[in-house]
Amino acid sequence: xxxxxxxxxxxxxxxxxxxxxxxxxxxxxxxxxxxxxxxxxxxxxxxxxxxxxxxxxxxxxxxxxxxxxxxxxxx
Numbered sequence: 591x592x593x594x595x596x597x598x599x600x601x602x603x604x605x606x607x608x609x610x611x612x613x614x615x616x617x618x619x620x621x622x623x624x625x626x627x628x629x630x631x632x633x634x635x636x637x638x639x640x641x642x643x644x645x646x647x648x649x650x651x652x653x654x655x656x657x658x659x660x661x662x663x664x665x
Contacts, residue, residue: 595614600655611639617635621633624646630646631645632645
């Protein structure tokens with residue numbers, strides 16, 4: 591998880607597009623639960639740069655990253 595409360599998620603969509611975004615952990619949990627339940631319709635995600643409305647029937651996969659990786663030293 592990113593220090594600022596956001597989680598990186600990669601979402602593969604029908605048609606070949608891949609969406610890589612930072613969303614709140616609450617939104618990531620909701621996405622995971624909706625996909626696991628086979629929910630239909632749309633799901634609103636709270637992203638770092640705005641809100642996203644995702645049509646669940648177009649999602650092929652979702653990958654939730656454990657933490658943000660950084661190269662270099664932190665002060």
